[in-house]
Amino acid sequence: MRRYLMDEKDTIAVGVCLGKHLEPPMVIALRGDLGAGKTTLTKGIAAALGVQDMVTSPTFSLLNIYYGRVEVAHIDAYRLRTSDEGYDAGLEEYLPGMGITIIEWPESVSPLLPREFLEVRLSYLDNRPGREIVVISHGGIYDRVEKELEVNCS
Ligand SMILES: Nc1ncnc2c1ncn2[C@@H]1O[C@H](COP(=O)(O)OP(=O)(O)OP(=O)(O)O)[C@@H](O)[C@H]1O
Ligand SMILES: [Mg+2]
Numbered sequence: 001m002r003r004y005l006m007d008e009k010d011t012i013a014v015g016v017c018l019g020k021h022l023e024p025p026m027v028i029a030l031r032g033d034l035g036a037g038k039t040t041l042t043k044g045i046a047a048a049l050g051v052q053d054m055v056t057s058p059t060f061s062l063l064n065i066y067y068g069r070v071e072v073a074h075i076d077a078y079r080l081r082t083s084d085e086g087y088d089a090g091l092e093e094y095l096p097g098m099g100i101t102i103i104e105w106p107e108s109v110s111p112l113l114p115r116e117f118l119e120v121r122l123s124y125l126d127n128r129p130g131r132e133i134v135v136i137s138h139g140g141i142y143d144r145v146e147k148e149l150e151v152n153c154s
Contacts, residue, residue, distance in 0.1 A: 001150040005122075005131040011037045014133060015044020017153035018120075021145055022049070024070045025096040027114055029106035032122030037131050038104045039076075041122065046072050049100060058104075062089055071099030077108040086112050116140035 005011045022028075022045070030038045043055045050068030058064040058076040066072040073094040080086050086109035094101045095112050106113055116139040123132050137146035 001133075001135045001146065001154045003133050003154050004125075004128070005037065005133055007130060008037070008040055011040045011122075011131065011133075012044040012047075014153055015041040016048045017044075018135070018149060019045035019048025019100075021148045021152070022100050024099040026100050026141070026145075027096045027117040028100070028102045029113060029117050029119045030102055030104045030122070031106060031119065032131075033124065036122040036124060038122055041120070041133070042074055042102050042104075045100070045102060046074070063091065063094070071097065073097050073099065073101040075101065075103040077103060077105040080105075080108045083109040083111040085109075116142055118142045118145060 003014065005014060030041065032038050039057045046055045046066055046068065049070055049072055051066040051072055053066055055074065058074050059078060062076060064074045075091060075094065077086060091109060092112055095114055119136040119138055121134045125132055135146055135149050137143045
């Protein structure tokens with residue numbers, strides 16, 4: 001799926017829609033430049049999964065765990081320089097884990113990613129404010145999720 005996100009509220013709303021179509025265990029690799037809206041989208045996904053706590057950026061904590069209807073693991077790999085550092089931090093336990101794992105800056109630890117996952121890309125646009133979201137399945141059950149999102153969240 002591909003869609004324009006007008007503002008922060010729109011990013012959260014699409015995150016909510018996305019979250020409604022996820023079932024554990026799943027891994028969401030959230031790509032996008034600094035400030036593209038990855039954590040904002042995660043707030044919506046977590047809300048849809050029944051998380052009531054405030055979702056904050058795990059930039060310094062590396063990993064935040066929330067409990068809604070399912071476990072939500074929110075990773076920010078930005079500060080990791082190698083996948084070994086991610087391995088040492090125990091990230092593989094969540095890739096996949098028992099619930100839904102959302103990982104910002106997955107490219108920092110790509111050897112730790114499972115073979116199948118859902119890729120979500122957020123980007124800035126040249127000639128408009130706001131952002132663009134693109135969702136791409138990397139196999140398995142994610143093919144069906146991608147189709148559902150195309151129909152329901154575009
Ligand atoms: N669709 C949108 N249009 C404009 N601004 C947005 C949109 N979605 C989110 N934002 C804003 O962009 C800013 C950065 O958002 P956020 O922290 O979610 O980005 P991020 O990708 O997680 O950043 P980082 O790379 O630092 O982790 C916030 O001020 C947020 O409100
Ligand atoms: Mg972030």
